[in-house]
Amino acid sequence: MSRLLAASSLALMLVLSGCKVDPSSPEYWEKTLGKARRAQDQVRVIEALRSSGNLNANFLPFLHGQLASDKKPEVKAAVARALGDVKNVASVEPLGKAVDLGATDSGGNLMNKALASALGAIGDPKTVPELMRLLKARDNYTRIEAVDALGRLRAKEAVDSLIQIAMDETAEPFLNKKAIEALGRIGDARAVPVLMRMLTKERRGVSFYVESSFSLFQMGQPAADALLAVLQGKDDELSRWVKQNGINPASYSFKAAEILGDLRERRAEGALVQQLAFKHEDPRIQAGVRARAADALARMRSAAAVKPLAALVSEPDAGLRRQYTHALARLGGRDALPALEKAAGQGDWYAREAAIDALTMLGDAREQPALEKLVAAEPAKTTAECAELGGEGCEDPATLGKKRAEMISQYGQRLEAAKTCGADSGCWAKKLGDADKSMVARAALEVGRGKSAAHLGALLARMTEKDPDTRMALILGAEWLVEDTKEAAAQAKSSLPTLEKQLSEEKSRTEYVRANEDLRRLVARLQRT
Template sequence: MIRLLTASSLTLVLLLTLPGCKVDPTSPDYWEKSLGKARRPQDKVRVIETLRSSGHLDARFLPMLHEQLASERKPEVRAAVARALGDMKNPASVGPLGSAVEVGASDSATNLLNKELAAALGEIGDPKAAPVLLKLLTARDNYTRIEAVDALGRMRVSEAVEPLVQLATDEGAEPFLNRKAIEALGRIGDARAIPALMRTLTKERRGVSFYVESSFSLFQLGQPAADALLAALEGKDAELTQWVRKNGINPASYSFKAAEILGDLREHRAEGTLVQQLAFKNEDPRIQAGVRARAADALARMRSAAAVKPLAALVSEPDAGLRREYTHALTRLGGREALPALEKAAGQGDWYAREAAIEALTMLGDEKELPAVEKLAAAEPAKTAAECEELGGEGCGDPAALGKKRAETIARHGKRLEAAKACGADAGCWAKKLQDEDKGVVARAAMEVGRGKTAAHVGALLARMLEKDPNTRMALILGVEWLVEDTKEAAAQVKSALPVLEKQLTEEKSRTEYVRANEDLRRLVARVQRRKT
């Protein structure tokens, strides 16, 4: 029996060593042999890409892949190996990846290799990769530089601040490189970047603005940025004022751009200045309106009780766009103090100005305002007819049909008052209204739930975060923000939901209809990440 087992074992060993015998497809040896059989570079790349998607990659493959990276001559094959090592995210690969870098390269294949090496080092995220990534900032290929910038930002490499500041402000670089450097500085969060970011906030090149990236980076920097923005808002930064004059930038740019970020940062030290800016005057009506609108928005974001009275005095503003800024600010501030002024404004101005006041009236009122809204709906056909006659019929089509349609719109706004009659101050009732078919009711419910300071309802708001209507979605985000600010429990719940929110931001990056809403969502995510719970 022993002889029989020995013979069988010997036969098995011989079979495994015979040519053509199958090797374990999950083993490095199998894939190394497959690479050895591939003759053309594209075939080798195909083998490596198949390995990446096989699910077999683990630490056992590191020696083989490191050897391939060092011995392979074709840059495109080495680039595929770099991608595989990036997938594995093992710090042991930092050295081999760094040794493969060829900074002075100019051919497209080696440029691609450098780009993939930078991306892989960024995926690994080990601090030891910083020197190589800093070196890659000087590469000739812009795509390689972008990967290096992105990696340094994600790794929060403080040594990268000065070179990134230079890149952010380099007028000879491509604007998309400037943008990436600005974003990376925000991620790193070092206050040394603030002077440069304060300039890129208003500086434009070739008609390209860097405001979106600069404002978010300053928001990420938090308190140190708030100090600089407050000084700019109040005109107390002499060096910045001199730079503004030298570069031909309108000083009012900082009045509304700094205001917006200070509102995002909830910087109450700016409250008095912002209230004053509600009466800002400028010979250019567009600048005047812009400064006033941004002041209203900033005061609403910081939930300023002191802003309610001055804003209520402005809701009779004839310009529909500016009136909507004021009424929207009042909607977010809440309370019944502004309702008399809104009710009066709802009967004044053109249709768009009237509707702005009606919308705010129904976002803040309750059953007491129902008769007023019903009266406005009844009077709308006559108002529309008179408006059309004054305009000579321009843009009216059929005045009677248009008047009827507008009256129906007012009645639809009134559904929010019906909801308020049913729910009152009951946050649980409003949480159920988040499932209402009417988007206006959902928007009001979101704000009422947000004001309710009940962490138990934050999940109901998060469940609707993919709401298709952008304005309704913004109300939902705002409701979550308020709960996060008011209760630690809500902040903890939102923190656990961050992966879902971050995925949503990534997937909707190219959806232009959600740009404004997702800017607010980005700030919510950053606020929760920064908060200590």
């Protein structure tokens, strides 16, 4: 009901009743409610009370009495919503007594859902027993409300029940997912073995990886211990379960690497470097494991990974080469530049471009002559590639070659910026306002490496960047500053409401799914500190 409609309804009731009681008092509302006979009219009165601005703890005796005496579930649901607005722990017992676990009709289910929501809104540990009762409701929406509330309360008493729901093969997958998320919020190590299994679990075509991986990230150290054991082949129990369920063991190498990278688990560095040489009969699995190891090592800024990654940048597959070159771009330094310069002249256009991208993310004025040669050579390379392979744009190789040469020149602006800025993070911070997204990406990583909390605000100010890859660079730069300096961590924590709002508003935006998984982890780090 809109505020205007509620006010109009109340004005009419007041005229008809000739009521002289103070409209801000519980007595006024109790009398007004008493004059409403139909359930829908009673609901309107209660909703009008909620929107009136008068609702406070003085109304609790009236609302508690109404909740206990009324027989109509839709009215009880409205009262529960009002009690959820007040958020007073005195309402826990009345709300609990109103629960009807035997309800099967829509009215009873909606009432139970409202009761669960109100208990969750109160946000007090005293609500936990009642919320755990509601886990047994027949209605999934009620159970979801209870699961969410228990997760927000970090109720360790609920861990065993939530584990059962997470693993329940008969439950709706969405309910399984909500239980997994709640376990991550609670952070109890008892859930780690279950979350490890759910990483590879699929049911009815639904994967639980996203929820399980984030929950393990939230767990922190207990999850890192378990993932490291898997990566090193030391978790015999999980290995048996994997074999019994026909799961490819390599999928755990892939997934464990990704989460350990998110956790910045340096104990995994040696095992991850070894995975860069991972071999498998299926080239797709081999490529996937190597790529995830490269990404994880880049996230933890592993100096030990630069040399083995540089040896891989001649990879002919453009997609896999980009994974390696992107990792090197994030690792920083000049050690990989000779290998990148060589790779920039080899392979098809997409493979060459991946190397050029990384070359200009790391280089400076010293690489400008090499880039000029690449610009000059591109038209001929494009013509030869079109003759051999064909492809989009090859109906006019000369125009395509010219376009590609211009793209390489555009990348060269990063080298000009590096010549100007050097290691001056303040200079790079100014580049964050550049219209060229490729420039912003380099500037974000340079600022992140600079360890100056003074420039965190410039990174956070561009966090709504539309290009997902550029946004990921901004997030990573901010993460590095937060990890490296206490001042940046404190400053970023004050931005939590803004970042949380952005995540909420962009929840349904599929183009930002990958980038916002990183943003969600940044938010979780800040919440943890």
